[in-house]
Amino acid sequence: MKRFLLVFVLFVVVGIFAKPAKVFIVNLFNESVDVRLGESDNPVVHKYNLKPYSSTKLARTEKYGDYILYFKLSDSLNWYRWADEDGNVLYCSVKKDKNYCILIGNDGGINYYSLSEDNEKGPKIAFLNGSDKRVKRMEISKKWKDNVQAYCVDFDPNDLSNLVSFKKGNYSMFWQFPSQVKEDDYYYYPNEERTGPEVFKFVDGEYDLFLIYSIGDSEYGILYEITPQD
Structure with missing residues (x-):
């Protein structure tokens, strides 16, 4: 009983002091872009009309897991999913206490970093x-x-x-x-x-x-x- 109680208390303490994840987006492309991590009805983070050569602020989130990254030019209606050269969808992992950067490169390519x-x-x-x-x-x-x-x-x-x-x-x-x-x-x-x-x-x-x-x-x-x- 004491062992169970100790494990439970430690779990609660760790949960209380765990920090949310933080995500920011940088656009190095020469046109404005829309970026969304996760589905439209419950995104982890999103930014519309992100100007060229600019950055968002860090956004805190407690939505953890693996998510699809969507992006498009702001003046376009067509969303694209981040994928490899063979068309396989790539997932972005979001974990507690971690910092992430979504980078739209100057060639329009995507990079996802953990900091x-x-x-x-x-x-x-x-x-x-x-x-x-x-x-x-x-x-x-x-x-x-x-x-x-x-x-x-x-x-x-x-x-x-x-x-x-x-x-x-x-x-x-x-x-x-x-x-x-x-x-x-x-x-x-x-x-x-x-x-x-x-x-x-x-x-x-x-x-x-x-x-x-x-x-x-x-x-x-x-x-x-x-x-x-x-």
Whole structure:
């Protein structure tokens, strides 16, 4: 009886402290898209008219299991299901305590990622190379390679990092391509006056996405706050 009670109590405690899953959607395609995970009468998450080169916020969900991913161009009536090259439908797994990203690539292809996050206090950020080029380095820092709070290196197109915690404060965005390494040149997100890097305030409990993307032959960087909305 005592053994049964202990198992029951442990199960209840684990259930109470388990965190919901979180899902966000990124569109790197050059047209607006509609995306839905799960069936229309009870979707896990959905977003209509997601603009090019943009991201949703993280959406919390307690709907766990394996789901079909549906997508279409926003100005189209025809929905498509995510499938492999042979037409076999692919399923997206949603589990407790996990974070997921649905990525619509710049070629219209789909990627589904699972992201880990630590339990450290502070803002958290994920890095995504949505450009056509390999990125040598992306970082959040006071200055280039100075007082660096979070960074990634050697990211191929469509590479996405886990969510990384760092110390709250005021920082800027910098990135570098392999062709810039020799001269240690780099790019940064400019302030409104274009006199230097924009300084962003990062606070505890905030989630952000640092995105590099391509339009034509040019690459751009942008920061999206993706903190879940209660």
